[in-house]
Amino acid sequence: MTDNGGRDLDTAALATDASGRAAVLSVRNLRVEFTSDDGIVHAVDDVSFDLFPNETLGIVGESGSGKSVTSMAILGLLPTTAKITGEVIFGGENLVGKSEKELRPYRGDRIAMVFQDALASLNPVFKVGDQVAEAIKVHNDVSGDELREKVIALLELVGIPNPRQRVDQYPHEYSGGMRQRAMIAMSIANDPDVLIADEPTTALDVTIQAQVLDVLTRIQERTNSAIILITHDLGVVAGVADRVLVMYAGRQVEIGTVDEIFYEPKHPYTKGLLASLPRLDRRYEHERLYRIKGQPPSLIFLPTGCSFHPRCPYVDLDGPCVTVRPELIDVGGGHCSSCHFARTLDERTPADDL
Amino acid sequence: MTTHVPEPQVAIGDIADIAEPAGLPPGAEPVARSNWQLFRRRFFHHKMAVVAIIVIVLLFIVCFGAKWIAPYPKNAAVPGVIGAHGPTAKNWMGTTEASQDQLSQILYGGQVSLKIGIGVAFFSTLFGVLVGAFAGYYGKWIDQGLSRLTDLFLIIPELAILAVALTRLGHTANWIIIVLAALGWMYLARIVRGLIFSIKEKEFVEAARAAGASDRRIIVRHILPNCIGPIMVYMTLAIAIAVLAEATLSFLGFGLQIPATSWGLLLKDAEPYTTSPDKFYLIVFPSLMLIITVMCFNFLGDGLRDAFDPQSKH
Numbered sequence: 001m002t003d004n005g006g007r008d009l010d011t012a013a014l015a016t017d018a019s020g021r022a023a024v025l026s027v028r029n030l031r032v033e034f035t036s037d038d039g040i041v042h043a044v045d046d047v048s049f050d051l052f053p054n055e056t057l058g059i060v061g062e063s064g065s066g067k068s069v070t071s072m073a074i075l076g077l078l079p080t081t082a083k084i085t086g087e088v089i090f091g092g093e094n095l096v097g098k099s100e101k102e103l104r105p106y107r108g109d110r111i112a113m114v115f116q117d118a119l120a121s122l123n124p125v126f127k128v129g130d131q132v133a134e135a136i137k138v139h140n141d142v143s144g145d146e147l148r149e150k151v152i153a154l155l156e157l158v159g160i161p162n163p164r165q166r167v168d169q170y171p172h173e174y175s176g177g178m179r180q181r182a183m184i185a186m187s188i189a190n191d192p193d194v195l196i197a198d199e200p201t202t203a204l205d206v207t208i209q210a211q212v213l214d215v216l217t218r219i220q221e222r223t224n225s226a227i228i229l230i231t232h233d234l235g236v237v238a239g240v241a242d243r244v245l246v247m248y249a250g251r252q253v254e255i256g257t258v259d260e261i262f263y264e265p266k267h268p269y270t271k272g273l274l275a276s277l278p279r280l281d282r283r284y285e286h287e288r289l290y291r292i293k294g295q296p297p298s299l300i301f302l303p304t305g306c307s308f309h310p311r312c313p314y315v316d317l318d319g320p321c322v323t324v325r326p327e328l329i330d331v332g333g334g335h336c337s338s339c340h341f342a343r344t345l346d347e348r349t350p351a352d353d354l
Numbered sequence: 355m356t357t358h359v360p361e362p363q364v365a366i367g368d369i370a371d372i373a374e375p376a377g378l379p380p381g382a383e384p385v386a387r388s389n390w391q392l393f394r395r396r397f398f399h400h401k402m403a404v405v406a407i408i409v410i411v412l413l414f415i416v417c418f419g420a421k422w423i424a425p426y427p428k429n430a431a432v433p434g435v436i437g438a439h440g441p442t443a444k445n446w447m448g449t450t451e452a453s454q455d456q457l458s459q460i461l462y463g464g465q466v467s468l469k470i471g472i473g474v475a476f477f478s479t480l481f482g483v484l485v486g487a488f489a490g491y492y493g494k495w496i497d498q499g500l501s502r503l504t505d506l507f508l509i510i511p512e513l514a515i516l517a518v519a520l521t522r523l524g525h526t527a528n529w530i531i532i533v534l535a536a537l538g539w540m541y542l543a544r545i546v547r548g549l550i551f552s553i554k555e556k557e558f559v560e561a562a563r564a565a566g567a568s569d570r571r572i573i574v575r576h577i578l579p580n581c582i583g584p585i586m587v588y589m590t591l592a593i594a595i596a597v598l599a600e601a602t603l604s605f606l607g608f609g610l611q612i613p614a615t616s617w618g619l620l621l622k623d624a625e626p627y628t629t630s631p632d633k634f635y636l637i638v639f640p641s642l643m644l645i646i647t648v649m650c651f652n653f654l655g656d657g658l659r660d661a662f663d664p665q666s667k668h
Contacts, residue, residue, distance in 0.1 A: 077564055100569075108565030115564075120557035125579045134575065135565050186565065 023050035024193050024226050025074070025111075030086035030096075032066070032073050032250075039300040043069040043082075045250040048328075051194060054220065056227040058241030058258075060234060060273075062296060066250040067230045071196045074228075075111055076103045090194070109139040112187035116199040118179035122171035128182045129155070129167030135186040154185040157222075158215050177208035181215055188219055195219075196228045201236060213240050234277060238262060246270050249297050249307040252328070256335035266337035266345055268312045306340065313350035314341060396661040403657020406650040413647065417464030424458035429613055438627075440635055448635040451623055456635070459615050460643055466527050466616040467597050467647070470534070473527075474596035477535035479542055479589045483581075486546025487573050491554055501547070504540045512537050517608040525611045534599055542588050549581045583662030587655045594651035601644055617643050 032044040044066040051057050059067045072078045074088050076095060088095040090111065095103065107113075115121040123131055132151045136142060142150065148167070155163035158181040171179055180200060187195055197216065201209040217240060220227055229241055237244055237258065244261040246254040246269065254267040265271045275290040294311040297303055303310050309321040320326070320340045329342040341348055398404055416423050425445075426432060431453040432445060441448045447456035489500035516533055523529045553559065554577060562576045578585075597617075603609030604618025605625070612619065617640045624636035 075564055077560065104566045104568060106566070107563070108567075113561070113564040115557055115561055117557055121561040123558045123562075123576055123580070125582070134562075134567075138566050138571065183561075186561075 021052055024053050024090070025051040026087070026089040027051075027070070027074065028087040028089065030070065030073060030088065031084070032069050032078065033083040034081060035083070036300065041299045042250050042302060043299060044073060045302075046086075047245075047247070047250075047252045048086075049245055049252070049255060051226045051228060053193070053226055054224045055243065056216075056220065056229055056241045058237035058244045059228060059230045059247060060232060060237055060244060061247035062232060064249075064296060064299065065247040067232075067247055068198055069250075070247070071113070071198055071228060071230055074196065075107055075113060076100070077113075105139070108135060108187075108192070109190045110192050111194045111196065112190070112192035114180075114183050114187045114195065114197040114200045116202050118176065118183045118203070119171060121183055122179060124171055127168050127170055128174060129169075131171075132167075132182065132186050132189060135189040139190050150189075151185075154189055155182070157188075157219070158182070158185045159211070160185070175208075176204055177211055180204060180208075180212050184212070184215055184219065188223060188225070191223050192225055194228065195225050196230070198230045199232070200229070201233070202231070209236070216240065234262075234273065246273070249302060250299055251307055252338065253308065254335075254337045255328075256337075260333075260335040264335075266331045266335065266342045267308075267339045268314045268345070268350075269308050270337075271345075272311075272313070306338075314339075314345065314348050316341075393661045396663075397657050400653075400657035400660050402653040403660075406653035406657065409646065409650045410654065413464065413650070414468065417461050417468055420458070420461035420465060424455075424461045426455040426458040428458065428462045429454060429615065430458075438633055438636060440632075447639045450620070450636065456620070456639055459620060460617065460639060463615040463617050463620055463640070464643065466610065466614060467600055467618070467644075470527055470531055470600045470616075471593040471597040471647075471651075473531035474534040474538060474599070475589050475592035477531065478538040478592055478596075479585060481535065482539035482542030482588075483546050483578070483585060485539065486543040487550055487578065489543070490547040490550030491569070491573050491577070493551075497547070500543075504543050507537065507540045510537065513606075516603060517606075520603070520608050525609060525614075527610065527614070530600060530603065530609055534596055538592065538596070538599075542585070542592075545584055545588060546581055549584060550577055553577050553580050583659070587659045587662070590651050590655035590658060594648040594655075597644065597647055597651075 027050075028048050030044055030047045031042070034041040034043055047066070047070055049057065059070065061067050069078065069082075073082070073084050074090075074095065076098060078084065084096055086096060090106065095106065122128065126134075129148070129151050132154055133147050136147060136150060152163045152167055155167060160166050160178055160181055166174070166178070171182070174182060180203075184197075184200070195216075200216070201212050204212060213236065216227060216229075219225070229237070231237060241258055243255065243257050245252055246261065246267065248269050254261060254265065254270045256266075260266075261270060262274065265274060269292070272290070272292040276292065278289060292311055297307060297310070305320065305322045305324050306312070306315075306326050309315045312321065315321045324340070326338045326340045326342075328336040328338045330336050331342050336342075337345075339345060420428075429452075432449055432455050435445075435449050435453045437449070437453060438451050439445075439449055445455050445457065447460065450456050450459060485500050485504065489497040489504075515537065519533045520529060523533070550573075559572060559576060562572050567576070600609055600616060601618030601621060604616050605622045607622065610616050610619055620640040621637065621644075624633070624640065627633040627636055
């Protein structure tokens with residue numbers, strides 16, 4: 001990956017990756033604000049990243065860190081009360097500011113979405129097959145046996161057993177894993193360039209989780225679509241994603257390849273997240289799991305400077321942490337961290353034992 | 355994923371079928387027709403509804419087949435009979451003041467009463483769904499406007515408007531249908547608006563939007579099918595209400611006029627004899643038809659409500 005990957009904030013030129021492929025989706029300085037009675041909620045605050053074909057980008061962060069809002073903003077699915085600025089460049093066009101009508105041809109056809117709760121996302125009164133067919137019919141003029149065969153092929157592709165019988169069943173007759181597969185079948189019905197999966201496995205048990213992720217990976221091999229995988233499960237990210245974007249309080253704190261994020265985290269928040277994971281190769285007889293002290297900040301009253309500084313073990317209270325908002329710093333090869341001490345973090349001593 | 359987890363797929367499906375009871379899981383919306391067979395089973399458990407639907411079908415056959423079934427032509431005087439007389443072997447329901455066979459008149463009158471009932475139910479449902487769907491889906495000022503319009507129609511003194519409008523427009527069945535429908539859509543509009551308010555927040559609507567479906571497509575293909583239960587129940591009850599409304603109008607003289615015939619008109623002709631017990635048949639038979647019809651449509655509505663409700667005990 002070149003220097004451009006993931007942090008080209010100034011030029012509108014399309015970013016390319018190491019093999020020279022152009023990014024399929026570029027998000028630039030995306031901000032989403034909601035007005036509330038208490039003040040302005042900064043749900044997403046200056047997020048920029050690139051997504052390349054056939055790549056899986058994991059977006060991780062705790063609840064309220066702006067993961068889902070980012071993905072909704074890409075598709076323009078946020079309520080009209082949201083104030084969105086920045087750029088979402090897809091197919092040479094900026095999707096931000098486009099009207100519902102202008103966005104419709106993109107939705108489901110070129111950028112598709114898989115939602116978290118498959119039971120709630122499937123219409124209870126229609127057969128699953130009809131719903132998959134509907135996803136195709138929105139953008140294509142097919143019907144009859146051709147459509148039915150296409151639906152059955154899709155259900156088969158995502159691993160629904162006996163697709164010929166299952167196509168005529170209702171969502172309540174499906175198991176949780178099958179519902180999520182059906183959702184995936186609907187989202188890939190039109191071979192989208194970008195697939196946004198918003199916590200697709202959160203409601204599922206681990207075995208089914210693994211199967212659903214496996215389906216996503218197999219789909220990607222077939223269709224070459226780029227996947228944005230939103231999750232708060234670092235294990236899922238480690239298993240599936242190529243690159244990872246870590247978000248905190250609506251801001252991006254770190255972006256890099258999976259290996260970079262997991263083995264050489266350059267942001268105290270990422271370090272803290274990883275340290276708080278239980279590990280099989282350690283024994284915890286006398287020690288507790290690490291936790292990041294404090295609570296996530298209110299998105300209305302964000303801390304000054306670095307939004308993580310009140311909880312940061314590396315904080316320099318006399319330094320820029322409290323006053324200056326950190327820029328994304330490239331620590332090498334597109335691995336960027338928004339910490340003032342990104343380059344020297346490993347030499348610093350944390351306040352508590354990491 | 356690096357490891358491929360073996361998929362015990364069939365087993366998962368089978369377990370799910372056992373674990374999740376037929377119908378919707380608890381907590382889910384009592385929405386329509388998740389399964390046609392379940393729907394039918396629940397409906398047939400409601401014995402009165404089954405009886406009602408048989409009676410309704412018979413009623414439609416005898417009324418609209420009156421041309422072949424009725425013993426006498428419409429409005430024809432029975433030869434050799436002058437004025438009203440009680441039931442005989444020849445005239446099962448007696449004859450009217452105009453020497454007509456009352457059974458034949460009731461069958462022909464049923465055509466009009468049922469037509470008005472169905473017509474009013476159809477058009478008021480159509481209009482109510484339309485207004486409710488727009489108000490509920492778009493909300494904001496569209497909802498404000500349409501809801502105030504609904505309120506306005508609800509406070510209109512119905513009978514006065516009906517009397518004036520029909521006198522101006524003409525006392526035909528079609529005008530009665532139009533005017534009754536124009537004054538009867540508000541209840542369903544409110545029901546549908548409320549339903550859509552809750553359904554449009556469901557995730558499957560969001561999913562449809564994310565799939566690129568237009569507003570019209572979302573309303574017609576994703577939201578309204580979830581309201582089919584309440585709409586159908588309302589429609590059956592609307593038929594009963596409209597049949598009664600027609601009878602009321604005709605009885606008061608604002609509705610159909612002779613030579614048309616309807617159950618309300620027959621009752622109107624019988625009105626002078628309310629105090630003479632010897633001519634009871636002039637009042638009893640048309641009233642009986644009204645009661646049977648209204649009750650049957652009410653039972654049908656009950657049965658449909660049970661059938662559409664997966665949590666019903668039947």
